[in-house]
Amino acid sequence: MTSQQDSDRTDAGPARHYDLLVLGTGSGNTIVDDRFDDWSVGIVERTEFGGTCLNRGCIPSKMFVVTADHACDAAQGPRFGVHTRYDGVDWPAVRDRVFDRIDPQARGGREYREGLVNVEVHAGTARFTGERRLVVETEHGEVQVSADQVVIAVGGRPVVPDIEGLEEAAAAGLVHTSDTIMRIDALPHRLGVIGGGYVGSEFANIFASLGTEVVQVDGQDLLLSTQDADVARRFTEISGERWDLRLGAELERVELTDGGLRLHLGEQGTAEVDLLLLAVGRRPNSDLLDLEGTGIEVDDAGRVVVDEQQRTTAEGVWALGDISTHHPLKHVANHEARIVQHNLLHPEDLQTVDHRFVPQAVFSVPQVAAVGLTEEQAREQGLDLAVFTQHYADVAHGWALEEDDSGHLVKVLADRATGRLVGAHLLGPQASVLVQPLIQAMSFDQPVRGLARGQYWIHPALSEVVENALIGLEAALDA
Ligand SMILES: Cc1cc2nc3c(=O)[nH]c(=O)nc-3n(C[C@H](O)[C@H](O)[C@H](O)COP(=O)(O)OP(=O)(O)OC[C@H]3O[C@@H](n4cnc5c(N)ncnc54)[C@H](O)[C@@H]3O)c2cc1C
Numbered sequence: 001m002t003s004q005q006d007s008d009r010t011d012a013g014p015a016r017h018y019d020l021l022v023l024g025t026g027s028g029n030t031i032v033d034d035r036f037d038d039w040s041v042g043i044v045e046r047t048e049f050g051g052t053c054l055n056r057g058c059i060p061s062k063m064f065v066v067t068a069d070h071a072c073d074a075a076q077g078p079r080f081g082v083h084t085r086y087d088g089v090d091w092p093a094v095r096d097r098v099f100d101r102i103d104p105q106a107r108g109g110r111e112y113r114e115g116l117v118n119v120e121v122h123a124g125t126a127r128f129t130g131e132r133r134l135v136v137e138t139e140h141g142e143v144q145v146s147a148d149q150v151v152i153a154v155g156g157r158p159v160v161p162d163i164e165g166l167e168e169a170a171a172a173g174l175v176h177t178s179d180t181i182m183r184i185d186a187l188p189h190r191l192g193v194i195g196g197g198y199v200g201s202e203f204a205n206i207f208a209s210l211g212t213e214v215v216q217v218d219g220q221d222l223l224l225s226t227q228d229a230d231v232a233r234r235f236t237e238i239s240g241e242r243w244d245l246r247l248g249a250e251l252e253r254v255e256l257t258d259g260g261l262r263l264h265l266g267e268q269g270t271a272e273v274d275l276l277l278l279a280v281g282r283r284p285n286s287d288l289l290d291l292e293g294t295g296i297e298v299d300d301a302g303r304v305v306v307d308e309q310q311r312t313t314a315e316g317v318w319a320l321g322d323i324s325t326h327h328p329l330k331h332v333a334n335h336e337a338r339i340v341q342h343n344l345l346h347p348e349d350l351q352t353v354d355h356r357f358v359p360q361a362v363f364s365v366p367q368v369a370a371v372g373l374t375e376e377q378a379r380e381q382g383l384d385l386a387v388f389t390q391h392y393a394d395v396a397h398g399w400a401l402e403e404d405d406s407g408h409l410v411k412v413l414a415d416r417a418t419g420r421l422v423g424a425h426l427l428g429p430q431a432s433v434l435v436q437p438l439i440q441a442m443s444f445d446q447p448v449r450g451l452a453r454g455q456y457w458i459h460p461a462l463s464e465v466v467e468n469a470l471i472g473l474e475a476a477l478d479a
């Protein structure tokens with residue numbers, strides 16, 4: 001590769017041409033390693049380095065989840081005969097523990113890139129002006145950039161619905177999204193959470209565990225309504241025992257009250273809260289890019305259209321992660337970044353993404369984890385299914401965890417025609433870890449028969465709940 005960097009000035013400021021231009025420093029930033037040392041590289045980032053996951057997503061939220069788990073454990077002590085109780089939280093200390101770890105990582109990421117001789121970092125928002133030509137709006141004016149190869153990795157952002165009174169409430173500083181809720185100054189006494197998906201369910205648990213009175217609202221009749229119905233139902237029941245759930249409800253209007261907010265929820269009445277968290281989904285940032293006229297196609301949901309090699313519909317332009325995926329998860333964005341990285345380096349030997357068995361987990365209490373089809377999806381596809389559900393309460397480690405059957409479960413589905421797993425759905429402690437052997441079995445096309453008995457499972461570890469689920473599934477296949 002030859003560097004064609006130049007610095008011709010134009011009306012819009014200095015022009016730069018690169019071998020590679022990366023837009024966004026979430027998973028996009030992982031592409032540039034020492035194999036690109038002889039490429040000239042431009043990187044554009046409009047906020048902190050590291051993207052959503054590091055700064056406003058997975059990592060800080062899971063640090064709060066672990067803190068919330070400590071609070072729950074303290075409150076649960078007496079159930080085990082232990083004299084503990086939960087006495088409240090030093091919120092600024094909790095928050096600062098998280099961001100004193102994270103913020104230096106973001107700064108360090110930027111400094112590292114800025115220190116590389118072949119890389120130029122532009123702090124600003126990029127938008128296209130032509131074929132692989134863009135302008136970056138920075139604090140110091142506009143910079144024109146162009147490149148032989150462009151990687152679009154600009155992610156997404158929370159959806160803010162258009163609801164009466166919301167703007168006034170936001171102007172009063174009482175409305176948050178996942179972008180801001182983790183940096184607030186004080187633990188709210190009462191929190192309204194609009195949305196019962198991933199973000200809503202994780203934050204409802206965090207704040208409820210720390211002592212906030214939570215009211216959670218969702219338009220659907222179940223929380224996590226896209227999960228397998230058995231899991232969604234039990235998760236909803238457990239959450240409903242812990243905080244105020246208003247399901248099948250619309251947030252129709254928000255009203256400012258003395259020091260707080262009144263949420264008008266149609267048939268679900270009203271709720272008084274101090275702060276509101278909007279968690280009604282995320283949208284891709286394609287609208288910031290001025291893609292019209294570039295040949296880069298976007299679908300109805302605003303996702304940049306890519307093929308199996310992560311190529312967009314425009315020559316030399318790639319996309320990855322939340323801007324283009326149907327699975328807006330960090331492990332997917334990272335996988336796609338590895339594919340783009342390989343394909344940039346080996347244009348004669350393109351690799352294809354593997355989206356066959358994308359797992360996911362919700363880090364609430366209890367945890368939820370899943371891979372493959374739900375029972376409903378499998379039946380819709382007309383599969384001849386064998387299904388088995390193993391309860392945690394019926395394995396040795398489950399006895400240690402719970403006195404009665406709390407409904408924690410491992411549900412596994414197999415296709416009788418192939419003898420292979422087609423889905424696994426877990427609800428309970430460590431679900432996000434326990435699901436891994438099931439992902440592995442599906443990814444490596446291992447038959448269900450022999451999966452349990454063909455290996456040792458440590459006794460009395462919680463993994464026996466997965467072993468027993470597979471034994472039960474094998475019996476169901478043979479029935
Ligand atoms: C609260 C929360 C918790 C989450 N938890 C998990 C989890 O536990 N597990 C999991 O797998 N996933 C989780 N996710 C999802 C995960 O964060 C995303 O899937 C992942 O970060 C997407 O990575 P990305 O690189 O595609 O985009 P991002 O990480 O969003 O990076 C895009 C970058 O592009 C920048 N940018 C945007 N537009 C422009 C522009 N025009 N010019 C220049 N720069 C621009 C942005 O500032 C950003 O830094 C969570 C998300 C949230 C919100």
Ligand SMILES: NC(=O)c1ccc[n+]([C@@H]2O[C@H](COP(=O)([O-])OP(=O)(O)OC[C@H]3O[C@@H](n4cnc5c(N)ncnc54)[C@H](O)[C@@H]3O)[C@@H](O)[C@H]2O)c1
Nearest residue numbers: 195196197198199200218219220279280281282328361362
């Ligand atoms: N643990 C994780 O992996 C994790 C955690 C957080 C976020 N994420 C990612 O972020 C994405 C976005 O998460 P999210 O929770 O914002 O979206 P989501 O799509 O998971 O859930 C949105 C919820 O809001 C509800 N809703 C939508 N509009 C509403 C309205 N007007 N009133 C009431 N309810 C309404 C929907 O019924 C749905 O239950 C997820 O799809 C996921 O990919 C992942």
